[in-house]
Amino acid sequence: MSTVTATPPAQPLAAPERGVVAPKVSWRVPGITAAAGLLALLAFGVGAPSGAHSRFDLSFRTDAVQLSPLVVPSQVTNIVIGVVCLLIAAFTVAQTVRRRRTPMWLLAGFGLLWVFAFLVWAVAGKQTSLVDLLQGSLLLAVPLAFGAFGGVLCERSGVVNIAIEGQLLVGAFAAAVVASVTHNVYAGLLAAPVAGYLLGLLLALFTVRYAVNQIIVGVVLNVLAVGLTSFLFSAVLKPNSARLNTPPLMQPIAIPLLEKIPVLGPVLFRQTVIVYALYIAVAVLTIGLFRTRWGLRVRAVGEHPEAADTVGIPVNKVRWRNVVMGSATAGFGGAFLTIGYIGQFGQEMSGGRGYIALAAMILGRWTPFGSLGAALLFGFATKLASVLSVVGTPVPSQFMLMLPYVLTVLAVAGFVGRVRGPAADGVPYVKG
Amino acid sequence: MTDELVPDRAAAPPAAPPEPSSEQRASSWLRRVSSGEVLTTVLAFVLALVIGGILIAAVDKKVTAAAGYFFARPGDLLGAAWHSVSGAYAALFRGAVLDYQATTVLKAIRPLTETITTSTPLIIASLAVAVAFRAGLFNIGAQGQVIMGAVVSGYVGFTxxxxxxxxxxxxxxxGVLAGAVWGGIAGVLKARTGAHEVIVTIMLNYVAxxxxxxxxxTSAFRVHGSQEPKSQTVLTxxxxxxxxxxxxxxxxxxVLALVAAAFVWWLMSRSRLGFQFRAVGANPYASRTAGISVARMTAYVMLASGALAGLAGAVQLLGTSKYLTDGIAGTIGFDAITVALLGRSKPGGIVAAGLLYGGLSAGGRFMEVVTGTPIDIVLVLQALVVLFIAAPGLxxxxxxxxxxSADVEGALA
Structure with a gap:
């Protein structure tokens, strides 16, 4: 929830002096928190069946050490949470009246509490596995996060990357085919970024060299990627499925010590290489973009290419390099779809994840950490929908599945407000 | 509305080059021919067909077999490749335009009517994308708006x-109203909160x-007593x-699609509202200076765009499919983006591009049956054509x- 940011003024403001117009007070945050708090208290708390318990498993069935499950009385727990939520809402009202900002951590805490209340309500009288929910969220977030990183790399240098969808798709395709032919998952893992890189070369050629509208090229490259992979799938892979489309699956590698952490250990540190690569990528990208000379140059090119050019940064070279790097990153994430998760390649298997990754990047305000947070949010919402459709809730599963998308709209419209991307994003740079 | 008023370099959006003056417009067709725009368009098609042909030949079994002994008898490879590619493209033509092997004239022209059927909703949806595009907005949500149009017109139609x-x-x-509402959500959100329309429309696609x-x-939609995810059929x-x-x-x-194209031409080229749409698209800063409310225009543009997409959905449902299924919109909304780009966001171009695209789809289905070439090659062809047309320099x-001369370069609007 790190991406949800309060909109009120950035710092405490002095009482408005006479003749000075004070900035408009936004009642969005207090309004939303109050409404959500009331919902938690009345629907999830009072509305929960009395006497029922909600049970959450804290270990996987296969774990050597089994933690005892967390069992809470549904109604009482949620009434308590609802009251706490309303107290926080009251605090945000007070803060807004005093023209102060509500601290970020408090809003994040509010979000976590609210989601927990919802879970308790949804599984009242039943049980679900908390570790499975968390692990599923993480796994669903992996391709989204890599796609979003690919977007960040491109867009920080000023090139819009709508082609993430296509890059994920060709990455998944290449990984499946190469891993099948070589019987080696790691060869497949190497092939995926190469496929993404090749698509990135096209993106760079058309956007940087020929200065074609970047959104057009991105959309068209997605069509091209879908067409190419589907064509090759139908014509080559389907008839030779045993030889070309039966890749081995990546096996999880447990990290000693870290995997022993209760609950989070097995979720975070008993994963495949791709997931570990995600942890490394987010750190490397954050440091690279915001703490190195390279990152400064990239951001300069994305914000003000003329200025960057004036001080001697080769604008289009930087862009070209970032576009292919970003595309390779997204392609790498595509490998997860096949050899990291499902195995076989299927037609159009990226299924719109590239577009969600784009949304995650924007929600994450063009930063690696923010993108990861947003990707996890999407992963969580999707996993929650599928878990709850198994458990059975009063809400139709279609509405649960809708949730991440509605949340994104609300977040983009309500919380994030006027997000500002790199200033020169989408504008081709023609020297002259 | 002159460029001198613009203080900001970002004010020149890549999608909308300045409108040509009347003198320029008068001679623009001549200039285009002489400057090679027509030639590059034709060559773009040639290039796409060549690359598509290479792909078709490369996956053909006879071709790969002949490639095995290429150095012994190179003629075999070329013959097999020619056979496979020409067979596929001939089937594409027979399925899209005229089946010259049919027994009767009525059967022979059936492909043409299939092309018309396929391209009808596509043309209307592309007009929707184009209206937004010329106003500087990118409506990726035509898909969702098509779905909403189909759903609501279907409900009214069978109830x-x-x-x-x-x-x-x-x-x-x-149906039009439903599409307008769905598109309008994105427009109003963009106007009021600045939420990026690309993101909002993508999300609304999924919601739809x-x-x-x-x-x-639900029982309001399903056929009574049926468990199939399929709605009742629209009343006659x-x-x-x-x-x-x-x-x-x-x-x-x-015919409705053609009327819609004429209407969009009038709206964008002759009406005051359309002028404001284009002005906002070409230069929001200058438009604001000239007294146009950019926020209001943003909302109107998305309403208009959504309305057209809703019409596309309604036409698809009331004309062709007649009942709702999960796949009612197919990929109309996404294909519409490519068609709008191919038609350069001009109504006439869109009708032509829509027919071409519809023909490729109809022909692709025929080709898949006749020669076994997967229909997906059509997607490759479409993508390549748009790419090459967009980059005449390449x-x-x-x-x-x-x-x-440099001013024609990249004139894709």
Missing amino acids: FHLPPVVAVLVALVV SFLLAWLLT NAQLPLLFGSQYRATWGF VRTIFRLPAP
């Missing part, structure tokens, strides 16, 4: 018993398709009448053509 003509008109109008999936589980009075008699599927929806480099 209310209305007299002929009235029924179909009412169903069309509510899940909404449709849910509606198909609400169906669009057939255009060429009962032998062919083409409906009056195609085409000229490939064919070593001289560069024309």
Whole structure:
């Protein structure tokens, strides 16, 4: 929830002096928190069946050490949470009246509490596995996060990357085919970024060299990627499925010590290489973009290419390099779809994840950490929908599945407000 | 509305080059021919067909077999490749335009009517994308708007018993309204909060398709007593009448599509509102200076765009499919983006591009049956054509053509 940011003024403001117009007070945050708090208290708390318990498993069935499950009385727990939520809402009202900002951590805490209340309500009288929910969220977030990183790399240098969808798709395709032919998952893992890189070369050629509208090229490259992979799938892979489309699956590698952490250990540190690569990528990208000379140059090119050019940064070279790097990153994430998760390649298997990754990047305000947070949010919402459709809730599963998308709209419209991307994003740079 | 007023370098959006003056416009066709725009367009098609042909040949079994002994008998490879590629493209033509191997004339022209049927909703949806595009907005949500249009017009069409003509008109109008609302959400959000329309429309696509999936589980939509995720069939009075008699599927929806294209031409080129749309798209800063409310125009543009997409959905449902399924919108909304780009966001271009695209789809289905070439090659062809047309510089480099005057370069609007 790190991406949800309060909109009120950035710092405490002095009482408005006479003749000075004070900035408009936004009642969005207090309004939303109050409404959500009331919902938690009345629907999830009072509305929960009395006497029922909600049970959450804290270990996987296969774990050597089994933690005892967390069992809470549904109604009482949620009434308590609802009251706490309303107290926080009251605090945000007070803060807004005093023209102060509500601290970020408090809003994040509010979000976590609210989601927990919802879970308790949804599984009242039943049980679900908390570790499975968390692990599923993480796994669903992996391709989204890599796609979003690919977007960040491109867009920080000023090139819009709508082609993430296509890059994920060709990455998944290449990984499946190469891993099948070589019987080696790691060869497949190497092939995926190469496929993404090749698509990135096209993106760079058309956007940087020929200065074609970047959104057009991105959309068209997605069509091209879908067409190419589907064509090759139908014509080559389907008839030779045993030889070309039966890749081995990546096996999880447990990290000693870290995997022993209760609950989070097995979720975070008993994963495949791709997931570990995600942890490394987010750190490397954050440091690279915001703490190195390279990152400064990239951001300069994305914000003000003329200025960057004036001080001697080769604008289009930087862009070209970032576009292919970003595309390779997204392609790498595509490998997860096949050899990291499902195995076989299927037609159009990226299924719109590239577009969600784009949304995650924007929600994450063009930063690696923010993108990861947003990707996890999407992963969580999707996993929650599928878990709850198994458990059975009063809400139709279609509405649960809708949730991440509605949340994104609300977040983009309500919380994030006027997000500002790199200033020169989408504008081709023609020297002259 | 002059560029001198613009203080900001970011004010020149890549999608909308300045409108040519009347003198420029008068000679623009001549200039285009002489500067090679027509030539590069033709060459773009040639290039796409060549690359597509290479792909078709490369996956053909006979070709790969002949490639095994290429150095012994190179002629075999070329022969096999020629056979496979020409066979596929001939089938594409037979499925899209004229089946010259058919026994009767009526059967021979059936492919053409199939092309018209396929391209009808596509043309209307592309007009929707184009209206937004020329106003500087990118409506990726045509898909969702098509779904909403189809859902609502379908509901009205199979629920209310209305007299002929009235029924179909009412169903069309509510479809248009539903699309307008769905597009309008994105427009109003953009205008009021600055939420990026690309993100909002993508998200609304998913919301619309899940909404449709849910509606198909409710008793108001389902056929009574059926468990299939399929709605009731639209009543006869609400169906669009057939255009060429009962032998062919083409409906009056195609005429509606042409009317819609004419309307969009009038709207964008002759009306005051359309001028404001284009002004905002070309230069929001200057538009604001000139007294145009950019926020209001943003909302209007998305309403108009959504309305057209809703019409596309309504036409598809009332004319062709007649009942709702999960896949009612197919990929109309996404294909519309490519078609709008191919037609350069101009109504005439879109009708042509829509027919071409519809023909490729109809022909692709025929080709898949006849020669076994997967229909997906059509997607590759479409993508390549748009790419090459968008980058005339690349085409000229490939064919070593001289560069024309710079102002025609990249004039994709």
